[in-house]
Amino acid sequence: MLILGGTGDAVALAARTAAIPEIEVITSLAGRTRQPLVSSQNTRIGGFGGVAGLVEYLRDQQIDRVIDATHPFAAKISFNAAAAALEVGIPHLMVIRPAWQPIPGDRWIEVESNAAAATRLPNLAQRIFLTIGRQELSTFAYLRDLWFLMRMIDPPQPDVPVPPGKLLLERGPFSLDQERSLLHQYQIEAIVSKNSGGDATYAKIIAARELGLPVIMVQRPAMPPGEQVNTLEAALAWIEQIGS
Numbered sequence: 001m002l003i004l005g006g007t008g009d010a011v012a013l014a015a016r017t018a019a020i021p022e023i024e025v026i027t028s029l030a031g032r033t034r035q036p037l038v039s040s041q042n043t044r045i046g047g048f049g050g051v052a053g054l055v056e057y058l059r060d061q062q063i064d065r066v067i068d069a070t071h072p073f074a075a076k077i078s079f080n081a082a083a084a085a086l087e088v089g090i091p092h093l094m095v096i097r098p099a100w101q102p103i104p105g106d107r108w109i110e111v112e113s114n115a116a117a118a119t120r121l122p123n124l125a126q127r128i129f130l131t132i133g134r135q136e137l138s139t140f141a142y143l144r145d146l147w148f149l150m151r152m153i154d155p156p157q158p159d160v161p162v163p164p165g166k167l168l169l170e171r172g173p174f175s176l177d178q179e180r181s182l183l184h185q186y187q188i189e190a191i192v193s194k195n196s197g198g199d200a201t202y203a204k205i206i207a208a209r210e211l212g213l214p215v216i217m218v219q220r221p222a223m224p225p226g227e228q229v230n231t232l233e234a235a236l237a238w239i240e241q242i243g244s
């Protein structure tokens, strides 16, 4: 079984699958973070080379099922995986954690992309907590009159333009106390976040609600059609059912 990873869910799923007899698991990572979290299972790192490369890999390794447990914003690999599994003719499942939903007290501005988020900022706030990771920092680099607190795991490449502000190199999960004190310490007036879902990075949304701060919430990209579940338990049930 191939688990496409890069998330805490994939690590947990690989660990839990290890307990199922007669299933051999390989977890695949893109190689974006320098010190990725891995489970004790076999891990391979790096792109496959598009759909064709993934098809070749699935055949070479005699993979007979694929679980896509990548991040909800990693759309390209999800489309590639769906296409490759179809071509090889093996079962394929997407594990997609539910998106966060606004509740009373939230001041969300929902936008379709980071580029759209950037256009909303100048009229909204001066000091912004930018929590979109490092891959799309350059989208905000033209906003030279604003100040950004930018949190990510690894620093951006030196040649990538970044907006003015401070880099904070940290890996979640983050507690509510941590997030509250960060917002106070840096006098943050607005947050930009992807709608990643899950608990690990939700505390900033609660902290923003408490302080009445606006959150520009970037909506998820479309995912390919196919079988989906949104919990690890449901994924494990699928694995057991397919295996029987």
Ligand SMILES: NC(=O)c1ccc[n+]([C@@H]2O[C@H](COP(=O)([O-])OP(=O)(O)OC[C@H]3O[C@@H](n4cnc5c(N)ncnc54)[C@H](OP(=O)(O)O)[C@@H]3O)[C@@H](O)[C@H]2O)c1
Pocket (backbone or CB within 6 Å): 004, 005, 006, 007, 028, 029, 030, 032, 045, 046, 047, 048, 049, 050, 051, 053, 054, 069, 070, 071, 073, 074, 075, 076, 077, 078, 080, 133, 194
């Ligand atoms: N995007 C986010 O916000 C985000 C946040 C947290 C974690 N992540 C994790 O970081 C990884 C990269 O995210 P992304 O948004 O750059 O993905 P992406 O745009 O969907 O994928 C870009 C390319 O990276 C390679 N790739 C992606 N995930 C891979 C995996 N698990 N194993 C092997 N190759 C992979 C593939 O290269 P080839 O075409 O050469 O096969 C893919 O075409 C994902 O695994 C994701 O789970 C992403």
